[in-house]
Amino acid sequence: xxxxxxxxxxxxxxxxxxxxxxxxxxxxxxxxxxxxxxxxxxxxxxxxxxxxxxxxxxxxxxxxxxxxxxxxxxxxxxxxxxxxxxxxxxxxxxxxxxxxxxxxxxxxxxxxxxxxxxxxxxxx
Amino acid sequence: xxxxxxxxxxxxxxxxxxxxxxxxxxxxxxxxxxxxxxxxxxxxxxxxxxxxxxxxxxxxxxxxxxxxxxxxxxxxxxxxxxxxxxxxxxxxxxxxxxxxxxxxxxxxxxxxxxxxxxxxxxxxxxxxxxxxxxxxxxxxxxxxxxxxxxxxxxxxxxxxxxxxxxxxxxxxxxxxxxxxxxxxxxxxxxxxxxxxxxxxxxxxxxxxxxxxxxxxxxxxxxxxxxxxxxxxxxxxxxxxxxxxxxxxxxxxxxxxxxxxxxxxxxxxxxxxxxxxxxxxxxxxxxxxxxxxxxxxxxxxxxxxxxxxxxxxxxxxxxxxxxxxxxxxxxxxxxxxxxxxxxxxxxxxxxxxxxxxxxxxxxxxxxxxxxxxxxxxxxxxxxxxxxxxxxxxxxxxxxxxxxxxxxxxxxxxxxxxxxxxxxxxxxxxxxxxxxxxxxxxxxxxxxxxxxxxxxxxxxxxxxxxxxxxxxxxxxxxxxxxxxxxxxxxxxxxxxxxxxxxxxxxxxxxxxxxxxxxxxxxxxxxxxxxxxxxxxxxxxxxxxxxxxxxxx
Numbered sequence: 001x002x003x004x005x006x007x008x009x010x011x012x013x014x015x016x017x018x019x020x021x022x023x024x025x026x027x028x029x030x031x032x033x034x035x036x037x038x039x040x041x042x043x044x045x046x047x048x049x050x051x052x053x054x055x056x057x058x059x060x061x062x063x064x065x066x067x068x069x070x071x072x073x074x075x076x077x078x079x080x081x082x083x084x085x086x087x088x089x090x091x092x093x094x095x096x097x098x099x100x101x102x103x104x105x106x107x108x109x110x111x112x113x114x115x116x117x118x119x120x121x122x123x124x
Numbered sequence: 125x126x127x128x129x130x131x132x133x134x135x136x137x138x139x140x141x142x143x144x145x146x147x148x149x150x151x152x153x154x155x156x157x158x159x160x161x162x163x164x165x166x167x168x169x170x171x172x173x174x175x176x177x178x179x180x181x182x183x184x185x186x187x188x189x190x191x192x193x194x195x196x197x198x199x200x201x202x203x204x205x206x207x208x209x210x211x212x213x214x215x216x217x218x219x220x221x222x223x224x225x226x227x228x229x230x231x232x233x234x235x236x237x238x239x240x241x242x243x244x245x246x247x248x249x250x251x252x253x254x255x256x257x258x259x260x261x262x263x264x265x266x267x268x269x270x271x272x273x274x275x276x277x278x279x280x281x282x283x284x285x286x287x288x289x290x291x292x293x294x295x296x297x298x299x300x301x302x303x304x305x306x307x308x309x310x311x312x313x314x315x316x317x318x319x320x321x322x323x324x325x326x327x328x329x330x331x332x333x334x335x336x337x338x339x340x341x342x343x344x345x346x347x348x349x350x351x352x353x354x355x356x357x358x359x360x361x362x363x364x365x366x367x368x369x370x371x372x373x374x375x376x377x378x379x380x381x382x383x384x385x386x387x388x389x390x391x392x393x394x395x396x397x398x399x400x401x402x403x404x405x406x407x408x409x410x411x412x413x414x415x416x417x418x419x420x421x422x423x424x425x426x427x428x429x430x431x432x433x434x435x436x437x438x439x440x441x442x443x444x445x446x447x448x449x450x451x452x453x454x455x456x457x458x459x460x461x462x463x464x465x466x467x468x469x470x471x472x473x474x475x476x477x478x479x480x481x482x483x484x485x486x487x488x489x490x491x492x493x494x495x496x497x498x499x500x501x502x503x504x505x506x507x508x509x510x511x512x513x514x515x516x517x518x519x520x521x522x523x524x525x526x527x528x529x530x531x532x533x534x535x536x537x538x539x540x541x542x543x544x545x546x547x548x549x550x551x552x553x554x555x556x557x558x559x560x561x562x563x564x565x566x567x568x569x570x571x572x573x574x575x576x577x578x579x580x581x582x583x584x585x586x587x588x589x590x591x592x593x594x595x596x597x598x599x600x601x602x603x604x605x606x607x608x609x610x611x612x613x614x615x616x617x618x619x620x621x622x623x624x625x626x627x628x629x630x631x632x633x634x635x636x637x638x639x640x641x642x643x644x645x646x647x648x649x650x651x652x653x654x655x656x657x658x659x660x661x662x663x664x665x666x667x668x669x670x671x672x673x674x
Contacts, residue, residue, distance in 0.1 A: 071211055071243070073211055073243050073245050073254050074254070075245075075252050075253065075254055078250075078252055079247075079252060080209065080245040080247060080252055080254065082209070082211070082216060082245075106254065107254045108243045108254050108255075108256040110211050110241060110243050110256070112213075117238075117239070118213060118239075118240070118241040119241060120241045120243060120256035120258070122256050
């Protein structure tokens, strides 16, 4: 019984590993990279040194980021950059990087929901 | 009447005992059905995993700290000396590197339990990477699950307790017809009290919890799971020194396996033989012992030819003749010297007589010398004494081998091949102990020797520990090619059923055995023909240790 649970968990883990977050990555409504960040979806839009994260719910319906907090950790020219994200006028979480970010920036965004629970959006 | 009363009271007692026993059963069931049980029940400590193209990361929650293990993805080599920054619920934090290579991070925020998302950024020399990882920890503030289940008014629990009571009554009704019922009742009561005692121990005090966590940490061990895969915690992987490699399909030349034997290099070995039969005698230093290093030209002993009786008489006769001739010529010389002064004998005649005398004396002296001088046994090459049992006074036959000198740094291999080997320039050889040697092709014989031809190779590099005459297997690449995955010989393990396996690194802490068909490739590698696809991570070091995990 216990072993079965382990096996199932293992299989699930393998399935998760086999399908990296990048596999889900697609174009979002704002033209950015759209990934799964359970129970939400996150879209990353970079414009020069501005980082914007648009949040959608589980059904990919856009939602206001009010109440959310976020930290973006990106790999920029061989270094790790940590960017604090705050609610912007456009209803997204936005922050400013030290330098212009490439379009295909690699990293992860940690989101803290209004309920205090955290989730991670991974951008490969 | 009394009997009936006794029966009823016994039945109630039975039912009560059965009821007491049920909550523990109920709680055991409860625990199993928990959907968000910590994922690492196999290893006790809750853990999270993440992987990227460069790194593999495992975070293990240990009490109120997190141990982060970072390894190279392809080779499973521990990444040490890296700088890590972890984005925690309480902001960024920097873990400290432990002596065992783990990075430890104080994590007081784990106490609230549930899912914790961390973002670990790694900077290791030239590489940087960002890996998100989640750890699911059980809540630590509430009482233990056993106590919870016992107190909660879960309808299922009530049902179970009620069921237990009814079952107890039924059992009592049947069992009380026998005398053994009292014994059974006593046993059940005892069992119930033991279970209850355990349930009490489970009541969580914070100190006890800490101890449990420490115990779980020290007891973290590798396990074979029911599906055959092996779970090896990162801490154990470090002890096992597990390394992996990414498989690659390539064409490799097919090899021919030949039986071989180590021989001394013909140019750097030699025999010390006696050219005459005679009696052995040592030089001033005595006979060289086995293993003694000798230089070229060293005198290793002497052979004194014995004089046979006939030889002796011959020699005496010849000596007598010479002595006689010498005295005749001496007189002639004396006479000529007197006459030459007066001019009666020419100077030429005198000089001829003198020369004749000189020649006769030389011949006489050489006979003396031949009688006395023994033959010196001279080392023909430099090396060590490999063979030889010289004993003083021993009589040796002409052309018998007294010493065998071998240079241990220059050894060859003689292999027997059933086919002519063409175009071979290099080969490898393995000894019975698994040692691999590089060989250089020297030449092959042309004359058939029991349906095979001898092929000579010289050993390149270190020859320490090898000895002449040792058997080995020579692997010669042929012109034919084969497609497959080359893996080190240490990757391949033989199961108890005789099947060959390799271990695939399927998850950061999971290894799956894969049945393969392998063929020898060279001294250190084998070629996997089927069973594993390209691009997989195969354990290249420590596979034998994984095989022993039960």
